[in-house]
Amino acid sequence: MPGRLSLTARLTAFYTLVSAAVLLGMGVLVSLATERHFVELDHDYLKDKIGLVQKIVRESPSQVVLSTRLDELLGSHHGLFIELRQGDRLVYGQTAPGFPASLPTASSGADPVDWSEGARTLRGLSSEVDAPRTALQLRIALDTAHHAHFLQGLRQTLAVYLLGAILVSGLLGWWAARRGLAPLRVMKERAMTVTAQKLDQRMPVDAVPAEFADLAQSLNTMLERLQADFARLQEFSSDLAHELRTPINNLLTQTQVSLAQKRDASAYQDILASNAEEFQRLARMVSDMLFLAKTEHGIELPNREAISLDQETQALFEFYDAVADEKRIRLSLTGHAVVMGDRLMVRRAIGNLLSNALRHSPADAEVAVAIEQQGANTTLCLTNTGVTISPEVLPRLFDRFFRVDKSRSHPESDGAGLGLSITQAIMAAHGGAVTARSSHGRTTFCLVFAGSHPDRAPV
Numbered sequence: 001m002p003g004r005l006s007l008t009a010r011l012t013a014f015y016t017l018v019s020a021a022v023l024l025g026m027g028v029l030v031s032l033a034t035e036r037h038f039v040e041l042d043h044d045y046l047k048d049k050i051g052l053v054q055k056i057v058r059e060s061p062s063q064v065v066l067s068t069r070l071d072e073l074l075g076s077h078h079g080l081f082i083e084l085r086q087g088d089r090l091v092y093g094q095t096a097p098g099f100p101a102s103l104p105t106a107s108s109g110a111d112p113v114d115w116s117e118g119a120r121t122l123r124g125l126s127s128e129v130d131a132p133r134t135a136l137q138l139r140i141a142l143d144t145a146h147h148a149h150f151l152q153g154l155r156q157t158l159a160v161y162l163l164g165a166i167l168v169s170g171l172l173g174w175w176a177a178r179r180g181l182a183p184l185r186v187m188k189e190r191a192m193t194v195t196a197q198k199l200d201q202r203m204p205v206d207a208v209p210a211e212f213a214d215l216a217q218s219l220n221t222m223l224e225r226l227q228a229d230f231a232r233l234q235e236f237s238s239d240l241a242h243e244l245r246t247p248i249n250n251l252l253t254q255t256q257v258s259l260a261q262k263r264d265a266s267a268y269q270d271i272l273a274s275n276a277e278e279f280q281r282l283a284r285m286v287s288d289m290l291f292l293a294k295t296e297h298g299i300e301l302p303n304r305e306a307i308s309l310d311q312e313t314q315a316l317f318e319f320y321d322a323v324a325d326e327k328r329i330r331l332s333l334t335g336h337a338v339v340m341g342d343r344l345m346v347r348r349a350i351g352n353l354l355s356n357a358l359r360h361s362p363a364d365a366e367v368a369v370a371i372e373q374q375g376a377n378t379t380l381c382l383t384n385t386g387v388t389i390s391p392e393v394l395p396r397l398f399d400r401f402f403r404v405d406k407s408r409s410h411p412e413s414d415g416a417g418l419g420l421s422i423t424q425a426i427m428a429a430h431g432g433a434v435t436a437r438s439s440h441g442r443t444t445f446c447l448v449f450a451g452s453h454p455d456r457a458p459v
Contacts, residue, residue, distance in 0.1 A: 008177045015173030020166045027158040038147045046125045079143035099139045183208035199227040247278040301342040310336035335371030337378045339449040341430045349426040352419035357384035381446040389438035398424040
């Protein structure tokens with residue numbers, strides 16, 4: 001989006017600001033430390049001169065000698081000012097500078113006091129001086145112009161250095177950010193090559209820093225899921241087209257044959273009855289697809305009530321009794337349990353498993369249903385004999401339109417391959433699951449109701 005800063009620009013700005021703050025703080029610290037050092041030097045210098053003045057006062061036999069020696073002292077120390085007073089009387093000193101009314105004494109250890117007079121800035125101390133016949137008050141000051149000049153030069157140098165250092169830091173920050181984010185650009189270029197026809201591209205996990213490795217791995221996992229889902233979608237679309245084409249072709253062929261020549265009413269009735277069967281097959285398929293489409297976004301159970309699994313299974317046994325007798329298949333039921341759910345949906349799930357078992361069981365076989373309570377869960381397991389399903393195929397049994405037989409030809413069945421998918425969706429809506437296992441010619445499907453059983457069965 002226009003106006004949005006890139007990550008490189010943000011990192012560069014952040015690095016530059018941090019560098020500027022650090023350098024500025026260092027510059028201020030150097031300036032303050034230098035200024036403090038000058039104060040300490042001046043304090044020691046003034047104390048030294050106070051001691052020298054005290055010695056001159058003690059050794060001077062007269063006022064004239066004192067003034068002469070103090071003049072010599074001031075002449076050899078440029079920028080030094082001295083004032084000696086005896087009470088209110090000025091013993092020695094110039095009219096300028098004007099000393100403040102009070103100055104800290106050297107013996108107190110306090111810092112000298114600064115004051116301005118015209119263009120000059122002075123720093124001074126005071127002290128008591130013991131003369132041969134009386135005590136004098138000494139005030140001494142130092143012109144700090146040379147310190148101020150040095151500090152000004154130092155601060156200008158620091159300012160120029162800081163500006164240059166900040167600019168260099170900004171450039172280094174931009175270079176480091178751009179180099180550091182180079183793996184993201186590589187990942188972006190790799191992602192741009194991913195299309196619906198080219199989902200096998202993966203992010204370079206080993207070629208990126210550790211900070212980006214998790215992101216690259218997550219993207220690769222996402223691409224793997226997309227590739228698998230897209231492959232399933234393509235297969236599903238192909239299966240759906242095939243399943244719809246068969247009844248439509250049958251309807252079209254029968255209709256064209258019936259219109260090719262005149263027929264009697266009974267012939268037309270037979271054709272319409274055959275067409276009605278194909279329409280019923282299409283209607284069931286569309287209804288099943290609509291049900292599965294609803295479950296994609298989660299559905300709420302229309303009705304929730306106590307359901308006796310053994311009673312519902314026994315009722316379905318009676319419904320499929322004719323089909324079982326035709327193939328001489330024995331139906332058995334053991335166990336009983338009550339769960340909470342939608343009666344019609346649970347009945348449909350059990351019916352789908354039972355219909356699937358009868359369809360794939362050989363003659364003179366047995367379909368056994370066992371209902372058990374396993375801790376907080378209730379299971380209904382249906383076992384039938386027949387061809388063993390390979391472990392590679394088992395996870396795909398619940399895919400839409402998936403059949404173990406790849407020939408797609410099932411003349412003995414009018415199913416569309418959606419029964420197990422619907423069963424899985426029903427169990428998901430009940431907070432449970434459906435599982436499958438197959439070995440040694442026995443295949444078992446289990447409906448698992450997770451903690452949904454009431455405290456007691458209904459009477």
